[in-house]
Amino acid sequence: MQDAVRIRREFLERELGVGLRHVGAFTIDIERVVQRNIENMIGAVQVPVGVAGPLAVRGEYAQGSFYLPLATTEGALVASVNRGCGAITRAGGAQVAILRDGMTRAPVFAAKDVTHAAAIARWVQEHIPALRSAAEATTSHGKFLGACASVAGTSVFVRMEFDTKDAMGMNMVTIASEKVAEIIENATGARLVALSGNMCTDKKPAAINTILGRGKTVVAGVQLDSGLIQDVFKTEPRAMAEVNYRKNLVGSARAASLGFNAQAANVIAACFIACGQDAAHVVEGASCMTTAEETDAGLQVAVTLPALQLGTIGGGTGIDTQKECLQLLGVAGSGDPPGANARRFAEILAAGVLAGELSLLGALAAGHLARAHKELGRGGAKQH
Amino acid sequence: MQDAVRIRREFLERELGVGLRHVGAFTIDIERVVQRNIENMIGAVQVPVGVAGPLAVRGEYAQGSFYLPLATTEGALVASVNRGCGAITRAGGAQVAILRDGMTRAPVFAAKDVTHAAAIARWVQEHIPALRSAAEATTSHGKFLGACASVAGTSVFVRMEFDTKDAMGMNMVTIASEKVAEIIENATGARLVALSGNMCTDKKPAAINTILGRGKTVVAGVQLDSGLIQDVFKTEPRAMAEVNYRKNLVGSARAASLGFNAQAANVIAACFIACGQDAAHVVEGASCMTTAEETDAGLQVAVTLPALQLGTIGGGTGIDTQKECLQLLGVAGSGDPPGANARRFAEILAAGVLAGELSLLGALAAGHLARAHKELGRGGAKQH
């Protein structure tokens, strides 16, 4: 294996006249990676990891103080999240709750005509128990949570939802969906066109996910008093509430956005890369909604993440560096009971997203976003 | 620096009782990274890199054959893109064109009332030259391309667009926007609420970006004949066109999605991580639209990427491993003329996205998506 990777890398070095010395200088277990995570491997990129924390979390699964590993190349991000963690922790911790949990897949079928399409949809709704049995026979861990059929002319989409425990679960649900699709085809005469029909919706921004959820739907919030806001953010509750109102709500609405937040994607991307998650799932994370309301006591800020897809087993979670990052959070591997680790991870990350929102809202309110960019090393203006 | 990173890592190892040996085993230049890319550094994660290619590209800036570096932990992805690259290359290469190019930032201002808001918007439209001068005085490279004011009640958003050459440019435009905002405040009595008012829109899925573009708007396409499709994808033009129609168009529409593609985010995320880009920008990449039409000769497939934000200088592009990946593509550093490297990069990546779409459409049409998952090592169903 090692040899194959080296030979491929050397071939490219020769062929293209470039050096790939650093890409070749990895320490992760090549056997495992080549078998599970990558093809045509030539090495690895090293993404710097910083930690934000301690971050106090008061969830159902995650309780205590955590250090969030963030892999990023964007200067100022870790510092920004870290500042938010400080505020949350001083305020007693972030409240977090998981509102629903289910990974989805939606094959698309072709019907002969609209009457047939309607009949297929009805058949599905009336045979949920049979579909459940078939789906669960393909997996030792996953649980079938439900299925819903939608019609668009002669196309029928069957969106299935599964509890995939500690795995992010896309493969599990794809395989289960294949079995279910076969049953639907046989029973109804529907013709399977694609195992994924985009009503899943995977890695595309989609209202169906913000409305119905995909993966874990999580809410995290904290109440900050005026003194704390003054100390940490050098501004006032009213100013932060106004930034959130005009930017995250009015501005996003005016841009016809599905995301009503400041920088949720930054935190999710950095944490996902550190922890071996599927980085493309940052797309759904970006549909976070941040709310901030001035209260008598100060400021109530919350983030609602409709679709957080993550896992603590499978995917990139077993690679050495990524596994260490999950261990840092205390969520590596299978949870007890199964699913507990992935939920703990989701709760901590939601609190981390809240930290990022607080910090950026605070910075904008205090008027020093551009100054932060200048000073914190993201590369000066004159240099680019 | 090295010491600070080590001490921080060792503190966490002790404090949390975990090992961070692999995270600590990095080779990238710590001085540079700590200054520009990360805070509270404890080390680095290693993300496996594979290559897809050769990929023949017929763009305005990128012409020739390329190997696309993809950093991912999702098994089967590189293989999938690689198969698409093979099809494109056999077909003579992907046609690519950049339709527009401009990074945006949109501060939000508060007006006293709606009459004032309308007056601010008008003032902006009538003082573009003055805003241009002010903006361009803050940067040695960037060019101001235009500004547009939108009103929402008493909020006024001024979306400014800049040619940021080889830099992704967010910092450049943020700093320029700060200057412009100051001028608008002084001239109109508008009150700056936030330097980013979310009509930019940065790292949130937003229709404004799909419609007006952000970063580079790129289109890539290829014509495949039936024989090639049979050879490479074991299916037919009609089947692939139908998958695209029912899944990427009808399915996405039915899900109220802003993304009409199969897996654009996968390719963009993997390439961005490899090449030191801001991984959170995969969000905008996910709004790609894929089209596929059966023709007399076979199948015409295209991807339209409204908002591809990337750069070859600044951000994470200078870190050793990431720089090597950019060098692999022949686009590291400043282009000649300035901007040429970033455009070349965008063209190659768009062709890579096309490869990923072709491959997944082909796999779905041939009905072996689930089988691919089972066999190609993404972890078997029974294991999760």
Next chain:
Amino acid sequence: MQDAVRIRREFLERELGVGLRHVGAFTIDIERVVQRNIENMIGAVQVPVGVAGPLAVRGEYAQGSFYLPLATTEGALVASVNRGCGAITRAGGAQVAILRDGMTRAPVFAAKDVTHAAAIARWVQEHIPALRSAAEATTSHGKFLGACASVAGTSVFVRMEFDTKDAMGMNMVTIASEKVAEIIENATGARLVALSGNMCTDKKPAAINTILGRGKTVVAGVQLDSGLIQDVFKTEPRAMAEVNYRKNLVGSARAASLGFNAQAANVIAACFIACGQDAAHVVEGASCMTTAEETDAGLQVAVTLPALQLGTIGGGTGIDTQKECLQLLGVAGSGDPPGANARRFAEILAAGVLAGELSLLGALAAGHLARAHKELGRGGAKQH
């Protein structure tokens, strides 16, 4: 009553120096109207009514041939729909199916913090039977179909769905929702902020309605052969399929639209006005998706209407002229069983929307849209 209306009208005539003779020349029963439909009445506008038909419909509730009354002032519209009706009828009639049926209302509550919000949402999900009883106690006809709670920070939305039989049902569900809201407040400490929290969503374009439906979700389709298309539309299946593909699917997607159709709103608006419906509900009707696929036999065209809100009792359905239009369709008043008339109406209207789509697709494909405008009296270009 007559006097009050006359006096008010004469006051305006004097005050503003205008004549309102025609507005005053109505024949509808003023007593009924003033009590139920309008305040500050001064008279009526007369909206011209034309009929399109015969239109053959093969639905579950509507079977046979119908004349669709259309009240419009837009020249060419009735002719356009009429042409589509002819094509459908020649092809043997439109297949129609109702996929779901339920009117919704979603109050919004404020929670003390996110933990409280999550608790409220859970309480709702666990007390559906109690909510059902309370809701149904407020109505003699309506049936409670379900409730779903969504959280956004400290806001909780409870979307309730009712079978409102032959009534459009907004009032019924509002009154039932008030009762349910009271129970939720008492049991959970939630504070009701607004009886409608916009997740209903009423009279705003919203993905939640296209995905989950509101009112009736209806699909209608027809298969046209090439000869018929040539005869009626002077074009070919392929040309019509291409128009639908590039305009209704690709074009709407590129515009970030929630409506994927040609002129659904035209037909719905005209029929709603003729039949005493709430004209503002044309908004949801506009989210129709039209699909068209070339088949061996010709062209398969369908319309999917996710949210058609209508009734045959209540609202404006009892006004003399509107009632006559409903009678023309054979759907006036309560159905047997209750709900059958509203469903029959929905099926006929969906077929009418299909007729409008066929006709406009045909006209665009044949290239004579502008010519139709010039000739069919919508006012010539030079006159405006």
Next chain:
Amino acid sequence: MQDAVRIRREFLERELGVGLRHVGAFTIDIERVVQRNIENMIGAVQVPVGVAGPLAVRGEYAQGSFYLPLATTEGALVASVNRGCGAITRAGGAQVAILRDGMTRAPVFAAKDVTHAAAIARWVQEHIPALRSAAEATTSHGKFLGACASVAGTSVFVRMEFDTKDAMGMNMVTIASEKVAEIIENATGARLVALSGNMCTDKKPAAINTILGRGKTVVAGVQLDSGLIQDVFKTEPRAMAEVNYRKNLVGSARAASLGFNAQAANVIAACFIACGQDAAHVVEGASCMTTAEETDAGLQVAVTLPALQLGTIGGGTGIDTQKECLQLLGVAGSGDPPGANARRFAEILAAGVLAGELSLLGALAAGHLARAHKELGRGGAKQH
């Protein structure tokens, strides 16, 4: 004409066994209507008209006090708007401003491949003056304001914008677009697929219209003090601001809506029907955004209407009853200068929409929406 209408009506009465006496009892000038507004006419529906007002407006074109004619069958609507008019008028009138004004049409063309598509788009951008000349040669009144080309794979959309003066202008722009399309086809080899390619976007909810505008983009606002709010709405500024926040902003966002308002569509639909407008254009009106902020003095409320399409000549504006309603507003026929009447109309209507929003926000805040439904004659719950 009269005879043809009567014969058609009598045929239906016989054929279907129904009476159409009231539909036949119209007074509008049948010759004009049959020539311009309707085909297959059988008569007219009478839609009750009430007035809301006086409504004080402080626009650029509309200054003074107005009575807004509203044609509706939904009880409580006129009363609701009327209450809002009272509040606005007591507060000194609504500020109104038109932010932009232009009717659009966007033909779609097919290109041979993506390179060709990009070339077509560039050609358009480089030949705006030629397109302007061609477009303006087709109309004696309209002015070409600009054109913008968008690419989606091999489809090219050219969105053209026109100042159509006092006409709503859809026909004018369609005819001009036909001429422009011909030029583009000849010069570039593009193939016109449809004269409307849905990026216009006409009568479908679409982000492109909320972002770029279609027809008139109007903002209206008013400042209400606490005493006035207490008197008129029996509630407080804070309560109304909270309703707007949780319902119109958070709720609409959570529903993935393009409309952030309470009942804009109600007011627009009723005014459009009264005044001979194209009722299907209420779709775009529904994308209104309502904002409400508590201030030291009370409450600042505003409505932003991105896409209000209306006219005072053409369409149904010349029908006797509709014309009287326009005269009631003082905006019938051509304005001086041309366009002034349509703009005056838009300003008044925007103020009317503001009135409707205020009233419903007030009612929700005071908690009596359901009670209003019960009492104000919309039909009691038990009756449906």
